[in-house]
Amino acid sequence: MKKKQSSKEKQSIWSDGSFVQSVDPNDKDKMRTFHMKHDEEMNFNCSKCKTKISAHNKDWHNGMCDKCFNKEFFPDNEKN
Numbered sequence: 001m002k003k004k005q006s007s008k009e010k011q012s013i014w015s016d017g018s019f020v021q022s023v024d025p026n027d028k029d030k031m032r033t034f035h036m037k038h039d040e041e042m043n044f045n046c047s048k049c050k051t052k053i054s055a056h057n058k059d060w061h062n063g064m065c066d067k068c069f070n071k072e073f074f075p076d077n078e079k080n
């Protein structure tokens with residue numbers, strides 16, 4: 001699968017499709033939370049450490065808080 005890349009656009013994990021590849025753009029409920037802040041609708045709990053997470057994290061961070069999400073997906077970034 002080839003991707004068209006615009007040199008003007010900054011690439012990030014969100015724009016290159018590496019993480020959001022399985023999202024249906026017609027899924028309005030999920031797209032709604034994509035644009036939400038990380039502290040909006042804190043009605044959920046992290047699946048790992050049970051801390052309060054937002055609707056955005058539930059949908060876009062695999063149901064995890066930022067800390068657990070980063071640990072899971074970017075273990076190289078962790079500084080001990």
Ligand SMILES: [Zn+2]
Nearest residue numbers: 046049065068
């Ligand atoms: Zn957590």
